[in-house]
Amino acid sequence: MDKMKIVGGTPLHGKIYVSGAKNAALPLFAATILSKEPQVITNVPNLADIKSMSSLLECLGVKLASEQYVKGDYKSLKYNFDASGINSVVAPYELVNKMRASVLVLGPLLARFGEAKVSLPGGCAIGTRPVDLHLDALEKMGAVIDLDGGYINAKTKNGRLQGANIIFPKVTVGGTENIMMAATLAEGRTVIANAAQEPEIQDLAYYLNKMGAKIEGAGTSKIIIDGVEELHSAEHSVISDRIEAATYAIAAAITRGKLDILNATISTLEAVATVLTDCGIMIEEIDNGFIVDAEDSIIMGTDIMTEPYPGFPTDVQAQMMALMATANGASLVTESIFENRFMHVPELMRMGADINIHGNASAIIRGKNRLSGAEVMATDLRASSSLILAALAGRGETIINRIYHLDRGYEKIEEKLSACGANIERIK
Numbered sequence: 347m348d349k350m351k352i353v354g355g356t357p358l359h360g361k362i363y364v365s366g367a368k369n370a371a372l373p374l375f376a377a378t379i380l381s382k383e384p385q386v387i388t389n390v391p392n393l394a395d396i397k398s399m400s401s402l403l404e405c406l407g408v409k410l411a412s413e414q415y416v417k418g419d420y421k422s423l424k425y426n427f428d429a430s431g432i433n434s435v436v437a438p439y440e441l442v443n444k445m446r447a448s449v450l451v452l453g454p455l456l457a458r459f460g461e462a463k464v465s466l467p468g469g470c471a472i473g474t475r476p477v478d479l480h481l482d483a484l485e486k487m488g489a490v491i492d493l494d495g496g497y498i499n500a501k502t503k504n505g506r507l508q509g510a511n512i513i514f515p516k517v518t519v520g521g522t523e524n525i526m527m528a529a530t531l532a533e534g535r536t537v538i539a540n541a542a543q544e545p546e547i548q549d550l551a552y553y554l555n556k557m558g559a560k561i562e563g564a565g566t567s568k569i570i571i572d573g574v575e576e577l578h579s580a581e582h583s584v585i586s587d588r589i590e591a592a593t594y595a596i597a598a599a600i601t602r603g604k605l606d607i608l609n610a611t612i613s614t615l616e617a618v619a620t621v622l623t624d625c626g627i628m629i630e631e632i633d634n635g636f637i638v639d640a641e642d643s644i645i646m647g648t649d650i651m652t653e654p655y656p657g658f659p660t661d662v663q664a665q666m667m668a669l670m671a672t673a674n675g676a677s678l679v680t681e682s683i684f685e686n687r688f689m690h691v692p693e694l695m696r697m698g699a700d701i702n703i704h705g706n707a708s709a710i711i712r713g714k715n716r717l718s719g720a721e722v723m724a725t726d727l728r729a730s731s732s733l734i735l736a737a738l739a740g741r742g743e744t745i746i747n748r749i750y751h752l753d754r755g756y757e758k759i760e761e762k763l764s765a766c767g768a769n770i771e772r773i774k
């Protein structure tokens with residue numbers, strides 16, 4: 347199993363190109379199921395989760411081909427899809443188990459074929475993460491759902507889903523995406539209230555509309571979808587990854603360095619940018635991205651609470667906690683989205699961080715001037731990046747075990763960081 351070795355203490359300087367967003371690409375891949383006609387998706391990041399979704403689509407009978415796309419210093423992947431020959435509506439346990447987002451094939455399969463059998467994703471390190479809200483909404487659209495042997499067996503009554511009024515009792519990103527995709531081919535109008543407003547939802551709606559769907563309101567809490575008979579060919583470029591951009595912004599801050607973060611859209615990161623600015627870090631928007639300058643910053647502790655977009659993202663909570671561990675004064679971090687998202691805390695404490703967890707949902711961090719290197723273990727994707735950040739700022743050497751989590755969501759993280767002066771090396 348690969349490990350990461352980091353010797354901390356070097357302020358980072360240089361340019362980092364942000365990749366296409368994993369969390370946007372995954373639903374876009376699932377959406378290709380909705381049409382018989384060829385589809386093209388560009389600016390796809392080269393990540394383990396993308397490979398997992400590709401394997402799942404191939405298992406259903408979708409033909410995929412990828413090629414590298416190079417523009418100046420920036421490389422990404424272009425994928426061609428042909429879903430005309432889908433010959434299975436079963437998403438098996440071995441594939442769904444690898445990645446929760448696999449459940450996003452449920453809505454598209456049901457909408458196009460009137461049936462689907464998808465393994466229940468089960469829990470994960472950050473919580474139980476059920477899919478009950480996806481299933482309740484599909485039932486409102488006329489699906490008959492039966493849970494048996496660890497599988498969701500779903501069927502439509504007369505071959506087609508029906509438009510419905512869906513009010514999500516809790517904001518769900520995946521639920522909103524699954525229902526939005528399912529509703530594109532349903533009969534009549536679907537209205538989703540209390541919809542998730544993430545930029546990835548807007549990106550999915552933009553692509554679906556290019557395919558001929560009729561979606562309005564994506565990016566607000568009310569999305570209206572008028573079902574159509576079929577969807578057509580489209581080409582789409584994935585938006586840039588706001589979580590990756592935020593992670594590198596914090597890398598500049600925690601090492602008291604300065605980075606140009608390129609291919610990034612600061613308007614999707616307002617909550618993070620506001621917190622960083624309040625802590626004393628300079629952020630300046632430039633063409634194609636933004637500059638984060640912490641060279642002369644005295645970073646002050648601050649309080650954050652994770653919330654659905656446009657609030658502070660739960661996917662940046664662990665990284666921000668690493669920064670707070672090196673700030674002046676105390677900070678309070680409240681996690682309101684997932685019930686078990688402090689797995690990074692004991693590992694940060696092994697590096698000398700002073701953190702007290704209260705209940706499941708809040709942590710008080712008393713900042714220290716320097717953390718120190720240690721041997722630590724990555725527990726989930728964003729916890730892994732918080733350990734990388736802490737190690738970059740720490741005194742001495744850190745070894746991070748189980749870094750396969752990182753490869754799920756950060757493309758070439760060690761190359762991007764070492765090009766900016768970090769002493770980081772993957773040990774095979």
Ligand code: UD1
Nearest residue numbers: 369447475476477478479480517518519520521661683684
């Ligand atoms: C997506 C993101 C993930 C991010 C999360 C919250 C992708 C591939 N993943 O995950 O990185 O951390 O949004 O921003 O885009 N819930 C239920 N029942 C459901 C669905 C969700 O109780 O049927 C709960 C979850 O357990 C969680 C909360 O609702 O506590 C939010 O989950 P959701 O927004 O659905 O997250 P994901 O789509 O899984």
